[in-house]
Amino acid sequence: MARSAWRVAGSLPPRLAGALWFGAFLLPVVAWSALSYVPWLWHPQVLIDHAGDSVYAVDMRVESSAFADAVVQAQRSGTAAPRGDRVNPVFLPAPHEVARALWTGFTTPPLRRGDPWLHESIGHSISVILWGFVISALIGVPLGILCGAIPALSRLIEPFVDFIRYMPAPAFGALCVAVLGINDAPKIAIIVVGTLFQMVLVVANTTRNLDRALIEAAQTLGASDKRLLTRVVVPGILPNLYTDMRVLLGWAWTYLIVAELIGASSGISWYINQQGKYRAYDNVFAGIIIIGLIGLITDQVLGWIGRFVFPWSGQQPSRPSQIAFAIVSFPLRLPYIMLMLARKYDPKAGQQ
Amino acid sequence: MNDAIQERFERIAARPVVLDVRQLGMSFPGVGGVFAHALHDVSFQVRRREFITVVGASGCGKSTLVRILAGLTGHTAGEVLLDGKPVNGPGPDRGMVFQGYTLFPWLSVLKNVMFGLEMQERGHDQARSEALQWLELVGLGNKAEVWPHQLSGGQRQRVAIARALAAGPRILLMDEPFGALDPQTRANLQEHLLQIWQQVDITIVFITHDIDEALWLADRVLVLQPPDAEHRGGWLREMVDVPLPVPRTREMVNSPAYRATREHLEHLIHPPRAAAAERLPVFKMTKAGDEVL
Numbered sequence: 012m013a014r015s016a017w018r019v020a021g022s023l024p025p026r027l028a029g030a031l032w033f034g035a036f037l038l039p040v041v042a043w044s045a046l047s048y049v050p051w052l053w054h055p056q057v058l059i060d061h062a063g064d065s066v067y068a069v070d071m072r073v074e075s076s077a078f079a080d081a082v083v084q085a086q087r088s089g090t091a092a093p094r095g096d097r098v099n100p101v102f103l104p105a106p107h108e109v110a111r112a113l114w115t116g117f118t119t120p121p122l123r124r125g126d127p128w129l130h131e132s133i134g135h136s137i138s139v140i141l142w143g144f145v146i147s148a149l150i151g152v153p154l155g156i157l158c159g160a161i162p163a164l165s166r167l168i169e170p171f172v173d174f175i176r177y178m179p180a181p182a183f184g185a186l187c188v189a190v191l192g193i194n195d196a197p198k199i200a201i202i203v204v205g206t207l208f209q210m211v212l213v214v215a216n217t218t219r220n221l222d223r224a225l226i227e228a229a230q231t232l233g234a235s236d237k238r239l240l241t242r243v244v245v246p247g248i249l250p251n252l253y254t255d256m257r258v259l260l261g262w263a264w265t266y267l268i269v270a271e272l273i274g275a276s277s278g279i280s281w282y283i284n285q286q287g288k289y290r291a292y293d294n295v296f297a298g299i300i301i302i303g304l305i306g307l308i309t310d311q312v313l314g315w316i317g318r319f320v321f322p323w324s325g326q327q328p329s330r331p332s333q334i335a336f337a338i339v340s341f342p343l344r345l346p347y348i349m350l351m352l353a354r355k356y357d358p359k360a361g362q363q
Numbered sequence: 364m365n366d367a368i369q370e371r372f373e374r375i376a377a378r379p380v381v382l383d384v385r386q387l388g389m390s391f392p393g394v395g396g397v398f399a400h401a402l403h404d405v406s407f408q409v410r411r412r413e414f415i416t417v418v419g420a421s422g423c424g425k426s427t428l429v430r431i432l433a434g435l436t437g438h439t440a441g442e443v444l445l446d447g448k449p450v451n452g453p454g455p456d457r458g459m460v461f462q463g464y465t466l467f468p469w470l471s472v473l474k475n476v477m478f479g480l481e482m483q484e485r486g487h488d489q490a491r492s493e494a495l496q497w498l499e500l501v502g503l504g505n506k507a508e509v510w511p512h513q514l515s516g517g518q519r520q521r522v523a524i525a526r527a528l529a530a531g532p533r534i535l536l537m538d539e540p541f542g543a544l545d546p547q548t549r550a551n552l553q554e555h556l557l558q559i560w561q562q563v564d565i566t567i568v569f570i571t572h573d574i575d576e577a578l579w580l581a582d583r584v585l586v587l588q589p590p591d592a593e594h595r596g597g598w599l600r601e602m603v604d605v606p607l608p609v610p611r612t613r614e615m616v617n618s619p620a621y622r623a624t625r626e627h628l629e630h631l632i633h634p635p636r637a638a639a640a641e642r643l644p645v646f647k648m649t650k651a652g653d654e655v656l
Contacts, residue, residue: 222463222465224461224463224465225465225467227433227435227453227459227461227465228459228461228465228467228523229467229478230434230435230452230453231433231434231435231453231454231455231457231458231459231527231530231536232455232458232478232479232482232526232527232530233454233455233479233482233483233530234478234482235482238482242478243467246467246469246470247467247468247469249469321469322510323468323469323470323510323511323512324468324512
């Protein structure tokens with residue numbers, strides 16, 4: 012009898028796993044909806060629609076208690092009482108308002124001419140993230156692997172990296188702008204500062220966790236240090252390195268918010284900030300949700316791809332999944348297939 | 364000891380020495396400048412195509428010994444000569460099969476066996492055909508394109524043997540290679556190993572804590588002893604010649620020669636006095652009734 016999934020070290024049936032995955036998103040939405048649509052749950056304010064003889068104006072939001080006092084006051088003095096509906100504060104828009112904002116955000120032109128559309132802001136954010144992350148990885152991954160593999164390098168590099176990593180990346184904002192100007196360069200630099208140092212340490216640790224016996228086995232087979240790195244260490248840590256990168260990509264998004272607000276503001280966080288200034292909190296929520304969705308989708312897709320690129324790790328993807336991957340990856344594999352075909356049907360090769 | 368066996372030992376003695384271990388000592392720097400001693404003054408010679416097993420209780424330094432021979436651990440005294448040349452660090456002239464599974468999980472079985480050949484700059488096609496031959500030798504030619512995680516424990520160790528042999532070592536070091544296997548698989552692999560040894564020009568040093576395994580496989584059994592008052596570090600108690608004909612059969616386990624040698628080894632490794640000293644104190648933790656005795 013399998014242990015219940017709700018107990019310590021229980022086993023989780025796939026169906027329940029799927030249901031819980033949806034539940035993870037459904038529950039917060041249900042809670043949010045309840046808070047928004049059930050009037051007596053919270054709704055601490057009243058939105059005035061008839062001022063009556065009170066000091067309130069139409070469309071004003073007042074605290075419920077103050078409103079109740081005003082009504083009592085009006086009844087006592089025989090003047091017209093204000094009327095209104097109980098509402099939530101403006102910073103908690105209802106789900107349907109945010110859903111509408113998600114749609115209209117993409118279809119409404121920006122308020123000021125020359126400002127970017129929402130999709131342009133998102134595109135800009137993604138490009139900043141990608142550049143920052145790629146630069147980080149180009150430096151951090153090799154450095155991390157070297158630190159993890161070579162003890163002397165580890166002692167030489169890691170303590171200082173550890174020191175820098177505790178400095179908050181935003182603290183470098185002013186410096187980045189001074190050195191790199193106000194466009195995208197300082198933003199990318201902030202993301203690099205935020206992720207690179209973590210990356211070196213995380214990758215070094217992953218490298219150190221590689222089974223030493225694999226390295227020793229390769230040594231007894233005559234592998235030089237260079238070969239140990241390229242033929243054993245790198246392929247050996249690859250699946251874990253891939254997972255590390257997925258986690259670190261999430262961190263990069265955290266630094267994006269800061270990065271986009273330094274120098275000339277831009278991107279999705281500029282959009283969120285701007286909408287906040289207009290008190291359009293439905294748009295603010297839409298922007299936050301977009302960031303979450305991009306992160307979630309990226310991570311799920313990367314996780315899904317991971318099951319195919321490391322076939323030795325023992326997870327066998329389902330058949331439909333394999334077919335889907337074959338179709339999706341076809342354009343990427345096309346050059347390789349063409350090369351193989353060209354080699355096979357090369358007329359010169361036939362003559363020899 | 365009958366004449367045929369005697370004559371075989373004389374033939375072995377006439378062969379050149381492959382591995383020469385001289386006054387080998389090893390001590391690890393320990394806590395507070397105290398040295399932990401692993402080996403003390405171990406000397407022996409292994410001749411070409413000899414099969415040597417090393418047995419001993421835990422803590423006698425058998426694993427340290429084989430790791431020093433492989434060059435994976437340094438030594439602090441004496442020297443190890445392979446074909447007269449001192450050993451410094453690991454190299455393809457000494458193959459090693461480990462107790463754990465050390466096949467590279469990201470390479471197919473065939474690519475695993477090709478690894479050592481490629482390190483020696485053999486061309487891809489030649490490495491491939493040689494590796495296939497080695498896989499055939501261990502009976503796994505049909506598993507060439509399979510991932511290691513799809514093999515059973517016994518099959519993995521057979522591939523590990525093929526991989527070590529493919530690199531063309533002078534000597535094959537085996538550190539409790541069958542320790543993690545169930546008894547049936549273990550017996551099968553012992554037979555496979557003897558067959559491989561007869562077919563390949565290879566000298567084997569095999570570490571085990573299993574006296575029967577040591578005895579049944581070897582020409583000669585080295586008995587290591589844990590450190591004591593006179594010996595700082597594991598030391599070589601005795602070298603025991605195994606008075607059994609080659610090729611070995613399972614029935615030999617019942618022969619008087621086998622039983623006498625086994626008893627002798629047992630006595631060396633687990634002296635009766637030491638066993639008595641480790642008897643547990645007597646406690647009574649049960650209430651009356653339902654006595655087991």
